[in-house]
Amino acid sequence: MSDGLKIATIGGGSSYTPELIEGFINRISTLPVSDIYLVDIEEGKEKLEIVAGLAERMVKRAGVNIKIHPTLNRREAIEGADFVTTQFRVGLLDARARDERIPLKYGCIGQETTGAGGFAKALRTIPVILDICRDIEELSPDAWLINFTNPSGIITETVLKHTKVKCIGLCNVPITMRYGIADVLGVEADRIYIEYVGLNHLVWGRRVYLDGKDITEMLIEGIANRDLSEFPYEKEFLKSLKMIPCPYHRYYYNTDEMLKEELEAAEGEGTRAEVVKKIEKDLFEKYKDTNLDVKPEELSKRGGAHYSEAACMLIESIYTDKKDIQPVNTLNNGAISDLPDNVVIETNCVIDSQGAHPINIGHIPQEIRGLIQVVKAYEELTIEAGVYGDYDRALQALAIHPLVKSAKKARMILEDILKENRDYLPQFVERLS
């Protein structure tokens, strides 16, 4: 093994991998990565090989000295790794499709990361991430776990509460908001600075700055007067909010409209998972092409844009002790005074060799405080349910979630989730047997 950095990417057969490889290639001068282990499971072997092939061609073309190691042996990959990144999906897209369809049956939002769908994904993912962390604790205790697996906030909080692994959660929503606003204004993204406050997939841009000047009001005025599809909110509403919501807020503020959209899609082209499945199939066809040695354009349609950028920037700042500011998911520890210390928030952090240090926030305005608090209570209950297989907490988690909000539906959805995911929920084995 060379003496550069070792990266282990769990879920390495993912269609996202080429973006990540591209990111490492571009940063090779400051981030001396020498070995990338792409780990997957038996069922993903074919995809893993396709992706690894492309990765090797990309590396070769770039002329950089990075070795690609596709493997089904997770422990080998983790051993001595400097950074472990996660982008796996327990149960693959079929499970996601079920996550989307179960809540819809009961008239509730069915979404991959938010609401009852995200809840189901969390229950499936928690046992696996804990297992990975046991490996890290044993085989590379100093490694940083950069989690991208959704629901990213919940998974990161699970790791920080229940393991000793150093973990930072990532999401491409904040960076995408920044690019989106830069686009609207027609300026370079690095001139925009957003004060992010909230949770993963429930993050607001509290203030937005252009070259250090507060442009929040101007921006809202502008957005509110246009019919931008990315900001599907009424004028009065945005003006009264005085902040910039993230794309996932539509599920909360426009629940009825989103539900209608989802129901129509479910009966038409299919849920998002079903659509993505087709996109992925096409993508992998592309990836197979042995002439392809760059990230294909089509990947951007997949969603998850800027993921590689976020991940590589984070790893670079940790490695180089850079002390720049990035929005990540990390321990609250009092940064938001209105949330418990031991929960994970998504906010601007100073990133250095010691990890992510939130810039202090203090109290948050009532307009967003309650929503953040109720979703965080849901997340905490979900983590307890996922770690201990606790049916009571699982039921309460769903019952208080703003996108379920019915004791009876919560129970029915929960029972469907437990039944349809029985192969992935070892923690509920007693209840399910």
Next chain:
Amino acid sequence: MSDGLKIATIGGGSSYTPELIEGFINRISTLPVSDIYLVDIEEGKEKLEIVAGLAERMVKRAGVNIKIHPTLNRREAIEGADFVTTQFRVGLLDARARDERIPLKYGCIGQETTGAGGFAKALRTIPVILDICRDIEELSPDAWLINFTNPSGIITETVLKHTKVKCIGLCNVPITMRYGIADVLGVEADRIYIEYVGLNHLVWGRRVYLDGKDITEMLIEGIANRDLSEFPYEKEFLKSLKMIPCPYHRYYYNTDEMLKEELEAAEGEGTRAEVVKKIEKDLFEKYKDTNLDVKPEELSKRGGAHYSEAACMLIESIYTDKKDIQPVNTLNNGAISDLPDNVVIETNCVIDSQGAHPINIGHIPQEIRGLIQVVKAYEELTIEAGVYGDYDRALQALAIHPLVKSAKKARMILEDILKENRDYLPQFVERLS
């Protein structure tokens, strides 16, 4: 004027008044009330006279030395009062009926105290209670204001945040829960002790004790296995909650069922306000009967049972420096660690000559924390909206309320509320003109 206690009851023409009079009569040996001023407005003059007549007959029959003073002059009533009690209803039952019907138009719960209906009632009531408090500050600065006007928590918080008046908020829900549990168990109510935690009309019995023994689990087991109409929750749900919800929780946990019920009533017998209007008409017919000199049985159908008991117990404990424990609405001041200091909570307090001192609670479980927090954020926004006529906060208040939870509906409901209540919303005069 005699040298006993002077009570001023704002909204004295209410059908509740006979219960209050009965309460004072029963406590005359420890609580030497000498003068009760029943205050009402011009429109309520007829009712006031009827009620005052009955009150006088009750006092006479009891042979106690209490003088009843019906008056339209609020300042005369307040001047030098020892206790001011409030039970007025701005806009009368017609306004309440509108509060119930507007949200229903948009598929949302329409309820007197909770959700968009309670919000409208708060906007109407806030200017009046502030006006009353200005009088108290001037004319009887040492008086205690015992608020029973709904939404009681919001009104009490308004007074404590925006005036110097000493105020405690009352509600008959906690005492009714206690009587209800005693009934279920077939024991005397004073053997039951409930640890109340929450907000007005959103209060849980965290633990329930019989003769000092924790019977919460047993009680839930019992309730969960019976189909008690007061506890319309599924077995699994109550067991997972591990606490006793209050009657108003049905609007939150069983929103769909309650909405269906309300819509059916609205199309059938009428909303609750419309039903109560008929009950009240009958009641006042009774009250007119000059032979009647006790509280008539029919009052119990009106709702608000045990109100008199709660109010008189509270006044007695303040007057006698009793240091007993009563559930009231008072300043949080850190009692619940998960809520701001300056908000009002409903919980057990030691009552003495200095007022209400909450028994410390600390952190509350995740199962109820998020719901309490989001409703409290709504309440704080509502108070700001009500005091300052702030449209933005009004819109946000509705948009985050779990019973509205849609930015667009929030705006439509708000516009209807402002329009239909324009005579009662001086604080919004600019927007409405």
Next chain:
Amino acid sequence: MSDGLKIATIGGGSSYTPELIEGFINRISTLPVSDIYLVDIEEGKEKLEIVAGLAERMVKRAGVNIKIHPTLNRREAIEGADFVTTQFRVGLLDARARDERIPLKYGCIGQETTGAGGFAKALRTIPVILDICRDIEELSPDAWLINFTNPSGIITETVLKHTKVKCIGLCNVPITMRYGIADVLGVEADRIYIEYVGLNHLVWGRRVYLDGKDITEMLIEGIANRDLSEFPYEKEFLKSLKMIPCPYHRYYYNTDEMLKEELEAAEGEGTRAEVVKKIEKDLFEKYKDTNLDVKPEELSKRGGAHYSEAACMLIESIYTDKKDIQPVNTLNNGAISDLPDNVVIETNCVIDSQGAHPINIGHIPQEIRGLIQVVKAYEELTIEAGVYGDYDRALQALAIHPLVKSAKKARMILEDILKENRDYLPQFVERLS
């Protein structure tokens, strides 16, 4: 064994025991104590027998059905006990004398419970109380531990942090302040109510009420204008404090004067321990007298007056689920917003079958906040030092204590303490060997 309550008193050979026995005798109608186990160690056997003899004569004279069981077998005493009370003194009065003399050597206050002396006592007591608690956890897990062993706050916090035992800490300082103020005013003590806030031996009467009326200012004015030896503070100081300090505050506010007094005593009649030793000797002579069958007058000189009253009131209110208000040492849990949740405070609590529930306090005034906080930090460090034998924390505990406040003296005092108490500090065995 009869079916009344079983009490186990650790340190039963103490001279205080007759007062405790008297308390149980007086309360027999509401508190049906049937068996009192007086536990002591081999070295205290003779005293134990003397005290047990007197206790038996007292019980007999009173004609109550309480059985006295003197024993050296602690486990027998604890097994199945309803209440365990502690009044033991590790190392006896000789150790206390050393606690007093070591700090004096370095020009620091030498006091049994406060400062470096109290620190030494804590180190000796912690291993023993933990041992007792292991027995309780095993043999009477539902028993209440009523701790009177000093430093009572530190010992109670140790139990609540490091064991599962239900524990309330007692001190006679608060009740003595109440009696003292009643004396000054010439009224019955039960007409006085004090809002206690603080820590054990660092408690202030924030407000004082007579029959529910706030008399704090009047009282301070009165005290400040007299030269009461119990209130040895300057007029300006008390007026600026606006609260009533406890007797132990002299060590903090009048350090120089107290040090002078202690140094003079140490060279003259001896330290307090040395004086008490003589008093105790005389007391036990009295106790031996087989004609004596009541608590002798002379006990009041011993200090610790009202201890029995405090202990018996507390046990009675727990047993009878009384819900009255008593000042005790219990978990903060947010009652004082300016201290951590998991520390012990001394304040008014509602006492019932579930234990002690602090009346909420919120933030405390700056005048006393800092002092409470620094002493609490000292206490937390002392507990960690005492439980884990942690030299670093021990040194820091002393270095930040306001009565030591010198890094160098702290080290010298600590070394003397460790050396002179080596037989009682098993947790420091490694360092001491």
Next chain:
Amino acid sequence: MSDGLKIATIGGGSSYTPELIEGFINRISTLPVSDIYLVDIEEGKEKLEIVAGLAERMVKRAGVNIKIHPTLNRREAIEGADFVTTQFRVGLLDARARDERIPLKYGCIGQETTGAGGFAKALRTIPVILDICRDIEELSPDAWLINFTNPSGIITETVLKHTKVKCIGLCNVPITMRYGIADVLGVEADRIYIEYVGLNHLVWGRRVYLDGKDITEMLIEGIANRDLSEFPYEKEFLKSLKMIPCPYHRYYYNTDEMLKEELEAAEGEGTRAEVVKKIEKDLFEKYKDTNLDVKPEELSKRGGAHYSEAACMLIESIYTDKKDIQPVNTLNNGAISDLPDNVVIETNCVIDSQGAHPINIGHIPQEIRGLIQVVKAYEELTIEAGVYGDYDRALQALAIHPLVKSAKKARMILEDILKENRDYLPQFVERLS
């Protein structure tokens, strides 16, 4: 007036000014300062002219386009200023000498910024800083106030609590600690990063990093094994502290030794103020030399090294929206969970166009928590005393300060302070007349 930045320096006749001028000259390419107003009072006119002369020569020699404006007209200087810096000293060095000597009379530390001396300085400075802020509010409401006047934390907190002025407090202690550690290690200062936590002149280096690696333990081991005069602490003490104290901690941890030193100096060469007076005299002789056109070497002996660097770095980062990390005094707002929101702390902040944003800290270790809390309580009381002329709070402030800690001495020192500073304490006019 040119279109560059306008700086107003209050106390412009200070001997520090040449360092500040040098700083602006060195940064002219990124920080386009065009006008520096040096403001002083009538008594300081001569010094002001000397300093302004030197400043003009420095600017000329550097060939930069900065105009120096010496003036006695503060309002002219403040009007339209971009940055106002303060380095004035109310009562000049004579007042400082009195601050040092009064406490010594009573056996207490007499020091310019800490203890009773710093308290007196605060009382004198508060009315003046409030006056300056009224001017800023009126004449340059968008200006940043960069406060260097001591006690810097107290003065900054006064401004943030009692005015609308945007203010950041500076001190050269943190930067000096960084240089000191770099010196000890023989590395460049910019490779050292210190996690500062605490208050002004009571700040600890919680962790120290070299190139991103935690070297705290190694550093302590190194320091503890050497007899460095800058780290005058015993080996055991530093090891048990596990942090790096600042130079002012000697007053707290080594009170006796420092007191002895001060008393000897007071009887010998004079107190620090008296020594500095001589140094200043010599300095001003140098400054007068019309051939001098650079900052003279001798200034470094004066104390306050790196002040210019700290001030200019701060101004530059605000102006350029730099988002780098600097240790400054700013609002806590929850950054340290163990202190009130509205107090000022000294810690690492991200500096940008919006000011200083603390990196979140959370709870602080018990070893330093209590000391910080008690000194902060003292500071809050001092501010109230200084703003309102409140004798009671003044007395309490001194009585709880760890360097006074005696109710009687507190009163005597306070009376001396009030009497000897009567010309500078308009807020106490009633008491003093």
